[in-house]
Amino acid sequence: MNARIRFIVSVIVLGMLMTGPFLITAVLIWADAQPAEQTLLIQLIAPHLSLGALMTTFGFIVGLLVIRYLFRQYVQGLLKMAESLRLMLSANRNFRVTPEGPPEVQLLAQATNDLAQQRDGLMDDVDAQIAAAKSSVEEEKNRLAALMSELAQAVVVCNRDGRILLYNSRARLQFSGLAQAGTALASGALIGLGRSIFSILERNQIDHALEVVRQRLHKGAAAAIANFITTARGGQLLRVQLVPVLSSRDESQQREMSGYVLTVENITRSLEQESRRDQVLQSLTDGSRGCLANIRVAVGNLMDYPDMELEIRERFVSIISDEVVRMSQRLDQTMTEFADSLKTRWPLxxxxxxxxxxxxxxxxxxxxxxxxxxxxxxxxxxxxxxxxxxxxxxxxxxxxxxxxxxxxxxxxxxxxxxxxxxxxxxxxxxxxxxxxxxxxxxxxxxxxxxxxxxxxxxxxxxxxxxxxxxxxxxxxxxxxxxxxxxVPPENMAVGESVDVGDVRPEYYDFDLFHFRDQSADLDRPLSDLVYTVFDTETTGLEPAAGDEIIQIGALRIVNGRLLRNENFNQLVDPERFLRPEGTRIHGITDDMVRGQPHIDVVLPAFHDFCSDTVLVAHNAAFDMRFLQMKEERTGVAFSQPVLDTLLLSGVLHANQDSHQLDCIAERLGVSVTGRHSALGDACTTGEVFLKMLPLLAQIGIVTLRQALEASEKTYFARVKY
The missing domain is CATH 3.30.565.10 (Histidine kinase-like ATPase, C-terminal domain)
Structure with a gap:
């Protein structure tokens, strides 16, 4: 029974206590009295009924005020304290209950704060011990990060479902270069944690390479590696090597493939150079035939006519010399042009x-x-x-x-x-x-x-x-x-086997190895979903009256992590002048948006960025209304589920005074940076949302369906734009 229902029940009970005994007594006396006595009672009581009703009403109002005061001080005060305790336990260790209300409630709040202080001291000790134990692991992790960042090759690590769980800067640079049209906007790229590698590389070729690797592992081959050539977007040719990541095993168990490592090299330019080189070599061959024919004729004449005149002999020798020089120059030119090129072959x-x-x-x-x-x-x-x-x-x-x-x-x-x-x-x-x-x-x-x-x-x-x-x-x-x-006999791998002690160190200990393919399944746990947290800046607050989007900022949440480096941040030309009052808030001027892409270019790019994810925003109804207003123009519809941190705050903290983003962030211990910029607000919203997830789990909201249904029941869900 929630607080509102309990208050209504209390008011009903008060009314019954004030009027019930009087009415019951009057009914009993009336039932026992004779007709003459009943007439006398009416004559005595009737003139005073108005005064009695007035006194009863006054007493009821006083009692109602007393109940309301006690209810706010004790019931709502304790509910508010309970919400604060959940904040301290799950979201913000530094949050403290404000001692307010009756003395008993203030004493309880003070005792709660003392317990929280003691708990923080114990947690600090535990954290210090954990930090000491993790120092060596962190050192290895930092070494891995440094090694990956310095590799000249693009490296991508995937789980069995093809979800990317690690990549280096070279891979991001290479695949960003392959991005086309809208995808290339606002730091958008084809690669990202939790995304599918099949959006970059052909699924059929990777499946085939995995099948080859599994066959080799089954046969105990030492080199369980597969190579293939694939075509990326824009017709770029990529050479890919696939190496399995094997799970740890007991002596009695066979090792299984938990994922794979891809090293990717763009060989388009190399193949183009080889093609051009082949053309030049062909030209060299064709040109040399004429020179050789002339030399052959000249040498034949010299041999057939040993007694020819000196002048004619010198002419034939000159012909031979000129043709040899010409061939030498052509060879030198060819060697100079291609001396620095490497011969690229189709990998077998x-x-x-x-x-x-x-x-x-x-x-x-x-x-x-x-x-x-x-x-x-x-x-x-x-x-x-x-x-x-x-x-x-x-x-x-x-x-x-x-x-x-x-x-x-x-x-x-x-x-x-x-x-x-x-x-x-x-x-x-x-x-x-x-x-x-x-x-x-x-x-x-x-x-x-x-x-x-x-x-x-x-x-x-x-x-x-x-x-x-x-x-x-x-x-x-x-x-x-x-x-x-x-294969030459010396290169055959028959009979070779894998020595467990000599395999490559398995340092990939990431939760994403167990991450499975995602979809907008409403019954899926909130902790398993991939989210896109976004925010928009606009020319005003009335989308139906012609206000336009001027900036979209977004980040992704994968496996409980806010990926700040994988963001979407793009200004939009609204094709109209900005309002001065809006510029004072978000700091965006007319000069900043002029020449930027229009919404019909930016919105499809943002749609690609957030595909296959659940959208998250603060006061999402406002932002979604702007997106919906552009569906007809852009042909882009955002049909995925949407979670609103404003509504979720109403679910979690119904007794708190404010649900503005700043106030929620302060309650949850989230630092606010870049306020009133699309990317800054999206970042703050993402941090707030991650803090809310354990609080939602505590009250039994663990799936996407439950979160949506609970949000729809809040007061703020009635707001329309």
Missing amino acids: EDVLGIDLIAAAQRRIEARLKLPSKMEEIDEGLWLRAESFSLVFSICFLASRLVDHYQIKELRFRLLPFGKLAYLDLIWAGHAMSSETFYTWETDAMQVGNESSPLSLRDVIDRHGGEIWYDREKAAHRAFFRFVLPV
């Missing part, structure tokens, strides 16, 4: 042939529902290949065979041939023409809804191999033959 890794075929079989049977078998497989044959593109090529050919020739089964054959390997795709069916095969070889590959910018010929050329079509006429079968390089 060591792949066990049977594993590659098994991966292709799984994809073919899953995507095409086509049965497949192995025949004549050399199980110990290792190939030099880029496994993802090669498996995709095999699936592409299988898809074309199903579509054009309705084959019922596909067979695989893998045999060595000197320093090469023959990988055959065999089927029974009709013969195909060389023109058809040429078309398949040069078309961009596609399997279902998956496509690749590469052709089958591109993949074969980058492997330095060959492919052709042939028939086994006696068996009425046909096959495609991939000719691929094999």
